[in-house]
Amino acid sequence: MKIIRCFPYVTKQITRHRVRSLLTVFGIAIAMFLFTSVQAMNDGVLEATTATASDTTLVVYREDRYCPATSQLPQDYQRRIEGIDGVSSVTPMMVVVSNCRTSLDVVTFRGVPKESFLSGAGKGIEVISGSAEDWLSRTDAALLGETLANRRGLKPGMRFDAAGITATVAGIVRSDNPQDQNVAYTALEFVQLAGRDRLGIVTQFNVKVTDSALLDPVADEIDEMFRTAQEPTATFGEKAFIGRLADDIIELVGFARWLGLGCLAAVLALVANSIVLGVQSRIAEHAVLQTLGYKSWVIAVLIIAEGVLLCAIGGLLGAVVALSVARSGNYALSVEGTSIPIVADYGLLLMGLVVCVVIGVIAGLVPAWQASRRSIVECFRAV
């Protein structure tokens, strides 16, 4: 196609109107940085709270409690829950957080019975550095989720302090479950004894069932079992449980999505403005091109291509920066011992780019159409 040969004309319009292009690209990049960041949080909410068919984990919490400090259950519920049909493992956990408020840098300890953990609730965990044996043999040893370890710069052998607990890193772990990625697993008694004596008390039980179809019936059975007990329970699928504790974050992220849409509107306005001004200042130039034999639809395509190119450069820049910040910071939004990751993958980059290109096309449509409709002689008279 001949029109491909004309694209250097478009790139030259951009590179040789340097200041105008840089300002536009800069604006687009900032807006797309914000949009991509919001999108990364939103993806994290979806990842942490959307149930999938392969989920087999239930969380047993104290009824009507919404934070680890007040959810207290007797550890001996474990035996009775293990007796229910369809339950494959029960892991009692004591959860302690370094910061009760919502923050990007909370350290969450999960005290678990070490001997049974790796074959129960910790089954999907992969030790990527350090060793599980170390963890098993030392009382103060901790297995750190990858996100937490990277954020705090912790490596096996290092000691760290948080939430009044001093622990030694025995290993770094990786898991598909965002909750594992952002916690420190230590011995149950170690956490129970930290600060005050809470032996025999746990925050929650993580219960694995043999089949995801059993999640609801088993949850009902557990809650029924303890309905009249001193400490009644409320049992949820893990994702629903996260959604329940982190609902204020989720609401905020939901609101932030509007800000994200606002950013897209800003990009649209910015690009449209740049194109409209560019087209207006080049009325005679486009008439000259037509005089030389350029067809009006070719002019329209060149105008749209210019918007698309500006958008693609700005969008890519913004998305890459957002992704790099999210990746290098290893952030996760934490609240009440739960964790909402900030997802920063290449899908996000692609999405940002596609959205931006679509905006570029939309922004150029009207000016391109107008420019291609104008009669050539009118254009020459207009200037």
Added chain:
Amino acid sequence: MNFITCRDLTREYKKGDTIIKPLDGVDLDITSGDFLALMGPSGSGKTTLLNLVAGIDSPTNGSLVIDGTDLSKLSRNKLAAWRSKHVGYVFQLYNLVPVLTAYENVELPLLLHDLSKKQRHERIQIALERVGISDRAEHFPRQLSGGQEQRVAIARAIATDPDIIVADEPTGDLDKSSAHAVMQLLQTLNSELGKTIVMVTHDPKTTEYATRTLHLEKGKLVEAEAVA
């Protein structure tokens, strides 16, 4: 044989209720190889006639046949394709694209033709050499004088080797010596390459380079005198 034939050529514009007729029933024959100078007071319809011959405007009445093609019957796209093959337009204010170098400006019309990069390069070299400005190929319009810009514009107009060159007051914005150089250039294109040239001019001196001069007044040809 007539190369360009205008019969009852008319262009009207509606402005609200009033109708303006910049061109009012012009009959004109131009032979291949003519160098026609069009004179007349401002507003007499010279540019309008030139734009019709160049195919960037269409008549509201009458017929305009160029080398067997009736321009008044061509669609907007067909007309564009016709222009790219047959016409080179030289403007009073050069109208070079400011962000492109002289070389790139001359390349613009060639991009529409089926030519390789190498073939385009050859054509651009030939055109720039003919107008005597090869040494300025990499300069941007703002780095050139008016006379040099007009020469680049002429190179752009002849790069595709069209049979017709139209020029609207090509020396109107130039000093005497640049004007003289541009007129000599046009004359050479006419005499050596056989280009048919239709030129609008205000300056009676420039008509000396033409083979024929016609006068327009209020949209009509008033007298015709052969100078050659």
